[in-house]
Amino acid sequence: MEYGEETTEVTCETREGVPLDLKDRALAAAAEGITISDPSLPDNPLIYVNSGFERITGYSAAAVLGKNCRFLQGPDTDPEAAAIIQRAVIEETECTVEILNYRRDGSSFWNRLSITPVRNRHGHVTHFIGVQSDVTARRDAEEALRLANARMRNNLLAAAKVQQAMLPRTGPEAPGWEFAWRYQPCDELAGDTLNCFRLDETRIGLYIIDVSGHGAAAALLSAALSRTLLPLPGQSVLYTPSPTEPSRRTITPPQIVAERLNQQFPFDDRTGQFFTMVYGVLNTETATFNYVSAGHPPLLLLDETGDVREIRRDQFPVGLVSEPHFVSDTIELKAGERLLLYTDGATDAYDEQGRQYETEGLQQAFATGRYETLEAALDGIIESLKQFGGGTTTKDDISLLALGLAEHRA
Numbered sequence: 001m002e003y004g005e006e007t008t009e010v011t012c013e014t015r016e017g018v019p020l021d022l023k024d025r026a027l028a029a030a031a032e033g034i035t036i037s038d039p040s041l042p043d044n045p046l047i048y049v050n051s052g053f054e055r056i057t058g059y060s061a062a063a064v065l066g067k068n069c070r071f072l073q074g075p076d077t078d079p080e081a082a083a084i085i086q087r088a089v090i091e092e093t094e095c096t097v098e099i100l101n102y103r104r105d106g107s108s109f110w111n112r113l114s115i116t117p118v119r120n121r122h123g124h125v126t127h128f129i130g131v132q133s134d135v136t137a138r139r140d141a142e143e144a145l146r147l148a149n150a151r152m153r154n155n156l157l158a159a160a161k162v163q164q165a166m167l168p169r170t171g172p173e174a175p176g177w178e179f180a181w182r183y184q185p186c187d188e189l190a191g192d193t194l195n196c197f198r199l200d201e202t203r204i205g206l207y208i209i210d211v212s213g214h215g216a217a218a219a220l221l222s223a224a225l226s227r228t229l230l231p232l233p234g235q236s237v238l239y240t241p242s243p244t245e246p247s248r249r250t251i252t253p254p255q256i257v258a259e260r261l262n263q264q265f266p267f268d269d270r271t272g273q274f275f276t277m278v279y280g281v282l283n284t285e286t287a288t289f290n291y292v293s294a295g296h297p298p299l300l301l302l303d304e305t306g307d308v309r310e311i312r313r314d315q316f317p318v319g320l321v322s323e324p325h326f327v328s329d330t331i332e333l334k335a336g337e338r339l340l341l342y343t344d345g346a347t348d349a350y351d352e353q354g355r356q357y358e359t360e361g362l363q364q365a366f367a368t369g370r371y372e373t374l375e376a377a378l379d380g381i382i383e384s385l386k387q388f389g390g391g392t393t394t395k396d397d398i399s400l401l402a403l404g405l406a407e408h409r410a
């Protein structure tokens with residue numbers, strides 16, 4: 001290049017030093033729609049649209065300049081969203097709405113629209129700038145998620161109903177005896193289950209089970225266990241055919257029930273599930289409770305003086321090892337005594353300082369209710385757990401199953 005031949009091209013610059021044509025190119029290249037309207041003209045028409053707007057809406061600039069942008073609205077546009085924009089335009093403020101708009105070909109899309117007034121140096125609004133983003137994909141994904149969540153919740157609620165239906169409705173009738181239970185899943189579905197039923201004229205079966213984990217996976221196993229432990233003489237593990245007379249059934253001793261369950265529900269490393277259980281047979285004539293406790297928290301025995309004793313027997317949970325050799329124990333209940341079986345959710349509550357409710361808390365609450373009916377006493381325990389945890393929900397299912405012998409038997 002010769003001296004004197006330098007180009008004399010002048011590039012206009014904005015106040016910030018950005019070349020104006022760069023701004024134009026940037027606006028044109030933006031993926032979002034960018035629109036400018038002029039409120040000094042009748043009906044605030046569009047005076048600029050970029051190619052992003054053309055791409056999103058399918059309308060050419062030539063077709064829309066001079067029109068108010070409401071032409072994008074259609075039959076299913078929410079009038080409330082349009083009213084928000086109208087207010088913002090009248091009040092000359094910013095607004096952002098998601099509004100259903102229609103493309104030139106008639107198909108609809110969700111438009112995330114931001115409108116901002118542009119002021120001159122006297123503060124007067126000379127234009128509005130609108131930014132349009134097509135957020136249909138995100139809205140569709142949100143809607144699909146909402147529907148899937150609603151479907152899952154309905155399924156869970158239906159399953160929870162089935163699970164609740166497996167609980168005993170009323171306790172067995174036995175003069176001088178009281179039976180009561182409470183059952184509180186921490187999610188819709190629980191891994192806990194319990195039951196209390198008549199086995200024969202003098203004996204009543206009771207069990208409480210806590211499947212490892214909680215929620216739907218634990219609930220599936222607990223439902224299978226509830227079925228297996230139904231007192232149906234011809235089919236249940238709770239009865240054993242007599243060796244001499246197979247049509248006659250004897251009541252299976254609790255430790256054998258636990259061993260059979262251990263065989264039927266062996267540990268499966270795909271699910272990692274096992275369960276703790278107390279299953280016992282109460283003889284209402286002799287007031288003896290013969291039971292097996294498999295990896296379960298200790299039983300609590302409340303005597304007539306208000307003392308609560310922990311009765312502990314450390315054994316494997318069911319389904320954890322292949323030959324656990326369970327042993328059973330017998331408790332003789334005296335008049336006025338009560339026995340409480342519970343799952344560890346009943347001792348796992350924490351207060352605001354992080355202290356645990358523990359067995360002591362449960363023992364105290366159990367003793368406190370000793371002058372009340374067994375039903376009211378269990379309500380008292382649940383209330384005390386709730387108060388201890390400051391009304392927060394527990395992280396585990398809570399189940400209580402109690403029996404009591406009246407002070408004066410008829």
Ligand SMILES: Cc1cc2nc3c(=O)[nH]c(=O)nc-3n(C[C@H](O)[C@H](O)[C@H](O)COP(=O)(O)O)c2cc1C
Nearest residue numbers: 035036037068069070072073082085086128129130
């Ligand atoms: C700059 C600008 C861009 C706009 N872009 C859209 C748009 O993309 N989609 C839409 O439904 N409305 C848009 N509007 C809103 C409508 O033009 C109109 O203001 C709104 O429907 C409320 O007024 P109306 O009740 O008189 O229709 C825009 C408005 C302005 C000022």
